[in-house]
Amino acid sequence: MKHEANTPLIRLAKRDAMSGGAIWAIRVGSIVLSLLIGCLVILITGNNPFKAYGVMIQGSLGGKVYLQQTIKIAIPLLGCALAIAPCFKMRFWNIGAEGQITAGALGATLIARLLDGKLPSLPLLLLMCLAAIVAGGIWGLIPAFFKAKWNSNETLFTLMMNYIIIGVVGWLQNGPWEARQGRMAQFSKDATLPKVLGIHCGWIIVLVLVLLMFFYMRYTKQGFEIAVIGDSKNTASYAGMKVGYVMMRTMFLSGAICGITGFIILSGANGTLASNIANGVGFTAITVAWLSQLNPFAMIVISMMLAILTKGADTLQTQMNVPASLSNIIIGLLLFCMLGCEFFINFKMIFRSRKTEKEVDAK
């Protein structure tokens, strides 16, 4: 019988604590690595990577208008990432932000259609926002209710809820609410968010939300309950927390913030409702939330980073004739490296050393 080697070539073992410095070195290293691999991809498209990166920076940050456009991309990403954070902290996989944004926008549109022209701008906007909160919240609450009651799978449930609401809006858009050629009417100026420093004031709303969410997660009873449930549902029950109730409450909150985000996109950027209003923000925001380790302040940085990449790639496309999907590739690489590096933070690899192998052979 052939004698086999005693251990496999590579074994994985869980690491003990790692120093904070080393952790951040790995994280920054992973970003650098993704940019380097990105260079290769750009080279394959026949361009100079350094020039390409330069164009991307220039096109996203190199001018007031460019910067404003970049920030406009970042606002809904940040808002939605904030909404997802408490769910993920609770290990409730809400991937229905897309639908909750759409539901919120639908709620706001309903108010705008009913009351635009009958109310002054400020109360109208406040009512629209409130309607968005309620509609988004309910859309988030439904899957949580089923999870709490019958332990249904929240991932599938929240995902499917997306298609329902997007379908509803699509029907309204091409049916009862159609203005012309499959589009709804633009809102009046009253129902549009005012601009501050050249950008719709949604950026102020999301920055306030950052502060509120940070405070909520860190200092409130509810935030504490969310954290405990995320770590151990049994411990939460043991400590007298009502797990099902907290799930529903948190998902209402999450849906509500998604609703606000939907309202911001609707009234700030688009000025009208369409079935593609969320436009993938609900999914990209998951990336933002994960990359920032659910820290609201880090989300500002990460959402800006993704916005820079998106805007930069648009510029790249117009200026260097590179396909826009390049930005998706680079974002994908970034994600892969940044999420992948967590593995090396948590595990170490043990290689089979030659010495032990020899010892075994000698036997």
Next chain:
Amino acid sequence: MVRLEGQNAIELRNITKRFGSVVANDRICLSLKRGQILSLLGENGSGKTTLMNMLAGIYLPDEGEILADGKPITIRSPKDAFDHKIGMIHQHYKLVEVFTATQNIILGLKAKGGLNLAEANRKVQEICDRYGFEIDLKKKVYDMSVSEKQTVEIVKVLYRGADILILDEPTAVLTPQETDKLFAVMRNMKADGKALVIITHKLNEVMAISDEVAVLRKGKYIGTVKTAETSPQALTDMMVGHAVTLNIDRPQADELKKRLKIGNLTVKDKEGVKKLDDVSFEAFGGEILGVAGVAGSGQKELLEAIAGLQKLEHGSSILYIAPDGREQELYNLTPLDIIKKGILLSFVPEDRFGMGLVGGMNITDNIRLRTYRDGKLMLSDFAESKALAEKIVTDLEVVTPDINRTPLRRLSGGNVQKVLVGREISFNPTILMTAYAVRGLDINTSYAIYNLLTAQKMRGAAVIYVGEDLDVLLELCDRILVLCGGKVSGVVDAKNATKEEIGLLMTTVGGGKEATNEA
């Protein structure tokens, strides 16, 4: 190849397995012989399953060697294990619910010339007939009882040609009748020359089924004895070991006050198996009531039921008598209800991180589990938990790099337990329940915990102490309630009882009701 009965099929030599700093198996030597049933006996956490998982290809030993028919082998995966004709039936079955028995049995095997279900059925039926399995091969798994699922698992392993079968606590989920059936097929397999290992901690089953018994204790190999030449008492001694001579202070409280009256407590698990069966007893303030029993006799369910974490069957009653004499029925109250009623009930559960603590949080946050509701308005409490955390760390000498930073999971078991016990006794409970409070702790920490419990008793708390070390139970407790298969098999006075007496009550299934139930 001719395979003689009694010949070593597998031999383990000096097998060591560590998980971080924990040594789960420490230089264990064991041999499995053909045509023989070996019982692997030991308390929870003694390393039985870990050892067998290394044979099944789930873990890789850190040191030592495994010999099959005298030749060294390496088992890197479950597939390797099958190639060496080793099959393990795990505690949690791995079956496809929507497939039939046969489909599950042949699943994953490559058949020549495509899938022939009729042929497969015939072969499986042949195995069933040979060993006496009773099973409907066309039944879907979701229609099956636990016992039928287990049968499918065993046949699956046999179908893959296993000669060495490892059964991990197979009887834990079976009724006595089903257990008898299982033992009958095990004897048939043994007669067919297969080597069998049964992991268990039920002594009566060990005596009934096995030829030899290997005993593990705290990851160490204690020895192997022939079943015919041993007795349950002798095995208990091997399993529990003779602890260092203990000398725990047992002062008497001035007066005993009735605090809990448990009546007809019955709890069923998800499968509908009774985990607690008509349990009745009383607990008094000013005494430590020990709870003894082999692992899985209902200790966990008992404490969780009192804490409001189990669904109780109709007719159960948990009557709480407050120090001021008011009575409160706890039947079907949630933990939150109990807190809101102002009942000072403390609970140190068995699985520290699974229940009781949050491994990813620091000490202060874990203390806050009990205090966070005291904060003003929406805000979580901070001052109280911080002060309390610092007090516990100082008073109980908890060693931690940073009280506000280091997650609890990074601390040693003893320090973790001190945080948990410290938190639970900090609010002067009237009832203090602990499950295996000293498991995995060194002797000094253990004594620190015993002293804390005794101090609570002297303060007037009713302490319920679930333990596994009979010496400690006898020294620490005032009375000992013995559970056996979810039933109370007796309550004894700890000052007069002997280990043998308790050991006997622990293993007397269903009976023993006539034992003294006064006190």
